[in-house]
Amino acid sequence: MKTDAQLQKDVMDELKWEPLLTSAEIGVSVKNGVVTLSGLVDSYSKKLAAEKAVKRVQGVKAVAEDIQVGVSTGFRKTDAEIAEACIAALKWHTAVQEEKIKLKVEDGNVKLEGEVEWEYQRINARKAVENLTGVRSVINLITIKPKVTPFDVQQKISAAFHRSATVDSESIKVEVNGHQVVLRGKVRSFAEKEDAENAAWNAPGVNLVDSKLEIEEPAYAFEE
Numbered sequence: 001m002k003t004d005a006q007l008q009k010d011v012m013d014e015l016k017w018e019p020l021l022t023s024a025e026i027g028v029s030v031k032n033g034v035v036t037l038s039g040l041v042d043s044y045s046k047k048l049a050a051e052k053a054v055k056r057v058q059g060v061k062a063v064a065e066d067i068q069v070g071v072s073t074g075f076r077k078t079d080a081e082i083a084e085a086c087i088a089a090l091k092w093h094t095a096v097q098e099e100k101i102k103l104k105v106e107d108g109n110v111k112l113e114g115e116v117e118w119e120y121q122r123i124n125a126r127k128a129v130e131n132l133t134g135v136r137s138v139i140n141l142i143t144i145k146p147k148v149t150p151f152d153v154q155q156k157i158s159a160a161f162h163r164s165a166t167v168d169s170e171s172i173k174v175e176v177n178g179h180q181v182v183l184r185g186k187v188r189s190f191a192e193k194e195d196a197e198n199a200a201w202n203a204p205g206v207n208l209v210d211s212k213l214e215i216e217e218p219a220y221a222f223e224e
Contacts, residue, residue, distance in 0.1 A: 002059040004030040010057050011035055020049045026067065033061035040068050044138065045131045060190045061215055069108075069136045077134030079105040086110060086129045095124040101142060103129075108136035115145045119201040146205025150176040153203045157181065160199040167196050172213065174200070180208040186216040 002010070008030040015021055015028070025046070026039040035054050041047055047067045054063050077085075083105040090098035101114040110129050116122050122142045130138045154176040161169035172185040181200045187193045193213045200209045 002033075004032070007033065007035070007057070007059050010059070011054055014053045014057050015050060018049055018053045020046055021053070026050055033059060034064060035060050035062070036064040036066060038066045040070050042070060043131075043133075044069050044135045048130065055190050055194060058189055077108075079107065082108060082110065082132065082134045085132045085134075089128040089132060090125060093124060093128040095121060096128055097121060101125055108134055109139065110135055110137070111139045111141060113141045115143050117145060118204055119144060119206055123201075144179070144205065144207040146179045146207065148205040150178060153179070153181065153205055156203045157200050160202065161196065164195060164199060166192055167199065168192070172196055179205050180210065181206055182210045182212060184212045186214050188216060190215060 104111045175182040
């Protein structure tokens with residue numbers, strides 16, 4: 001098991017490895033495997049990149065993210081300009097039903113609302129706007145209007161686990177209640193936990209994934 005000091009060093013090294021980031025922008029603290037990120041970055045995409053980088057590190061149990069976005073003067077846009085760019089981005093994204101999505105921009109914070117049939121459409125709507133210049137945050141309130149049965153959902157999730165190269169399907173139990181999914185079991189890393197959760201979200205009609213997956217610490221054998 002890694003100590004908090006070892007985990008902090010690994011996280012800081014991973015942040016340095018991320019080309020989009022300047023490690024000096026982000027502070028890292030660790031307590032009992034929970035990583036807290038702090039600091040100030042000049043774009044929302046950097047904030048997301050930092051969080052994703054941390055989740056790749058073995059031994060991370062959870063991420064508490066307190067990074068602030070302060071858009072520099074040269075890249076600052078008015079809310080009207082940001083809204084116009086968001087509408088264009090949604091319109092040109094092939095995996096987004098832009099006619100079903102409404103958006104509001106206030107002080108650089110983008111709020112998305114509407115109804116879609118699949119979780120991937122909800123995710124792609126967010127991704128379409130989160131990297132735009134001037135965006136400080138994205139609040140995704142888009143809901144999913146399903147057209148499938150709970151049995152179909154469970155079967156599709158189980159099949160996705162069996163196909164996955166990173167998820168141990170034998171260690172995870174899937175429960176479906178209506179259009180809500182509960183995942184139980186043990187996984188080997190934060191990355192495997194997230195892959196399992198994403199696979200569940202990708203099933204048609206899912207509007208909530210309640211992940212009760214636990215990260216199992218790897219056992220190390222030492223020779224004398």
